[in-house]
Amino acid sequence: MKLLLDTHIWLWTQLDPDRLTSRVRQTILKAEEVWLSPISVWEFLLLVEKKRIVLNEEPRAWLERAGATSPIKEAPLTHEVAMHSRSIQVPHQDPADRFIAATAQVYGLTLVTADEQLLAGKGYKTLAQR
Numbered sequence: 001m002k003l004l005l006d007t008h009i010w011l012w013t014q015l016d017p018d019r020l021t022s023r024v025r026q027t028i029l030k031a032e033e034v035w036l037s038p039i040s041v042w043e044f045l046l047l048v049e050k051k052r053i054v055l056n057e058e059p060r061a062w063l064e065r066a067g068a069t070s071p072i073k074e075a076p077l078t079h080e081v082a083m084h085s086r087s088i089q090v091p092h093q094d095p096a097d098r099f100i101a102a103t104a105q106v107y108g109l110t111l112v113t114a115d116e117q118l119l120a121g122k123g124y125k126t127l128a129q130r
Helices: 007-015 022-030 038-049 059-069 079-087 095-107
Strands: 002-005 033-036 110-113 125-128
Touching: 002 007, 002 022, 002 095, 007 038, 007 110, 022 110, 033 038, 038 059, 038 095, 079 095, 095 110
Parallel strands: 002 033, 002 110, 110 125
Antiparallel strands: none
16 A cells, blocks of 8 residues: 555654554555655644744754655655645645645545545545544
């Protein structure tokens, strides 16, 4: 299975893995590929700026360390993803969520998320963190 981690799932894998269900944790560990959208990195940086995430190091160093400890592929943010972000069936207009859902759709990835809005969307596969 090829997975796309929603921002919170990616952060939980790095900062608080006990928040993940054993099913999701095992699925991530056994995945053929694990992907991350650049939008998730952008959301992470916003959370650090707003002090909703407090780090003991610079965000760039944290990102480099996180990338070195887990084999995650970067999902390119392309024109096709941008176009799909406007037509994807997600029950709200959050641009970050729309880009992430469109990324899952365009690349044929299963989106791992606890976000009920994304789980209710159509046109892409999901794995619920519940």
